[in-house]
Amino acid sequence: xxxxxxxxxxxxxxxxxxxxxxxxxxxxxxxxxxxxxxxxxxxxxxxxxxxxxxxxxxxxxxxxxxxxxxxxxxxxxxxxxxxxxxxxxxxxxxxxxxxxxxxxxxxxxxxxxxxxxxxxxxxxxxxxxxxxxxxxxxxxxxxxxxxxxxxxxxxxxxxxxxxxxxxxxxxxxxxxxxxxxxxxxxxxxxxxxxxxxxxxxxxxxxxxxxxxxxxxxxxxxxxxxxxxxxxxxxxxxxxxxxxxxxxxxxxxxxxxxx
Amino acid sequence: xxxxxxxxxxxxxxxxxxxxxxxxxxxxxxxxxxxxxxxxxxxxxxxxxxxxxxxxxxxxxxxxxxxxxxxxxxxxxxxxxxxxxxxxxxxxxxxxxxxxxxxxxxxxxxxxxxxxxxxxxxxxxxxxxxxxxxxxxxxxxxxxxxxxxxxxxxxxxxxxxxxxxxxxxxxxxxxxxxxxxxxxxxxxxxxxxxxxxxxxxxxxxxxxxxxxxxxxxxxxxxxxxxxxxxxxxxxxxxxx
Numbered sequence: 001x002x003x004x005x006x007x008x009x010x011x012x013x014x015x016x017x018x019x020x021x022x023x024x025x026x027x028x029x030x031x032x033x034x035x036x037x038x039x040x041x042x043x044x045x046x047x048x049x050x051x052x053x054x055x056x057x058x059x060x061x062x063x064x065x066x067x068x069x070x071x072x073x074x075x076x077x078x079x080x081x082x083x084x085x086x087x088x089x090x091x092x093x094x095x096x097x098x099x100x101x102x103x104x105x106x107x108x109x110x111x112x113x114x115x116x117x118x119x120x121x122x123x124x125x126x127x128x129x130x131x132x133x134x135x136x137x138x139x140x141x142x143x144x145x146x147x148x149x150x151x152x153x154x155x156x157x158x159x160x161x162x163x164x165x166x167x168x169x170x171x172x173x174x175x176x177x178x179x180x181x182x183x184x185x186x187x188x189x190x191x192x193x194x195x196x197x198x199x200x201x202x203x204x205x206x207x208x209x210x211x212x213x214x215x216x217x218x219x220x221x222x223x224x225x226x227x228x229x230x231x232x233x234x235x236x237x238x239x240x241x242x243x244x245x246x247x248x249x250x251x252x253x254x255x256x257x258x
Numbered sequence: 259x260x261x262x263x264x265x266x267x268x269x270x271x272x273x274x275x276x277x278x279x280x281x282x283x284x285x286x287x288x289x290x291x292x293x294x295x296x297x298x299x300x301x302x303x304x305x306x307x308x309x310x311x312x313x314x315x316x317x318x319x320x321x322x323x324x325x326x327x328x329x330x331x332x333x334x335x336x337x338x339x340x341x342x343x344x345x346x347x348x349x350x351x352x353x354x355x356x357x358x359x360x361x362x363x364x365x366x367x368x369x370x371x372x373x374x375x376x377x378x379x380x381x382x383x384x385x386x387x388x389x390x391x392x393x394x395x396x397x398x399x400x401x402x403x404x405x406x407x408x409x410x411x412x413x414x415x416x417x418x419x420x421x422x423x424x425x426x427x428x429x430x431x432x433x434x435x436x437x438x439x440x441x442x443x444x445x446x447x448x449x450x451x452x453x454x455x456x457x458x459x460x461x462x463x464x465x466x467x468x469x470x471x472x473x474x475x476x477x478x479x480x481x482x483x484x485x486x487x488x489x490x491x492x493x494x495x496x497x498x
Contacts, residue, residue, distance in 0.1 A: 125340070
């Protein structure tokens, strides 16, 4: 009984802290927007992630086109290769892949940086100087995640489609205009909404989870490592869960179709 | 004047240190001594208003710190300088940005005026040449001196709090830091609370001494009173 009580007490404490942190961060984004700090974070979170996100997107596009081509060729369905590749990249693979790669880089960076600031009393120093760490550290990072993850995700989608074209043309002998016609068919409002809502939510997850674990870190270097580890795992798991829930919501509740 | 009236401090239901009754007159330095985990640093958190007393009152210059709201605390902390154990300098900022941090956050001073103030403070601690360096380029002693300068940035301090200011430093550097702390005190006539477990530094710095053992204050007094004390913990502590 004690273990269950402790588990639920921890769960409530954790969710309470997370909720309060997020609500306060939103309040600061509205009432006291820190332009300079936010731009710095947009650069670090977004611009700094360009190479790894683009690389992952290019190889994902190559692989998707290769796999679909091999499956569709025997049925003579290569004409719709562009549409199939584009649909899977825009709706699901693009946002999830970009966010998972971002999570490995950004969530870990945020958790370790804030965690280290916590254990070296820099966070306490902020409080002593009358600065709320949520205002200074959390809100700019969360805002940067909101803005930069969708931008990177869309750019990654485009590169994935381009690399898909390369495989479709070289391996599948699909003419480029036919491939692009299929891609254009896939660019429906519903697919694009899908591809924009998800990275927005994932941007929130990967930054807020990093901030949460950073803010909860205490102890020393070992604890910073543990927090960082937990943050990356939690962020990846929540991105996958959120991906399923958003897909379910859009398909079943809002009636989005392929 | 700082006055502790039957103060107990702790976290949640857990009391870390209890029944503190002491008065620190203006311009004096009290050194808080005790073994690790005895609650020395917790007292500083009480003075800063980070921890509200579980019992009693902490009065600083007539204000009851536990009763201050957020706005009141912000104004109050402008007159309190805190020097953390390892300096706690922001490692993503230069020395100059660290010292000017409070001024950028809470004033609308132009950059030139802030830079003037930063340079004045760095001159005071003898480190003007490191203004553009990052904290990790500084030695331990330099970091403490920068931290002292940062603590004085808002305005001339009413109270200075030092949490283990010489821990981890070599004896020569420790002595330099102690001299600087005395210099700050004589220059600004600030009351100072110094937490340390080093009895030699304590005697260099303090006018009054408070020993904490097993969550309680076991002795408060001047150096002479401390040296004449028969309290076993104090005798053991000062004989080390």
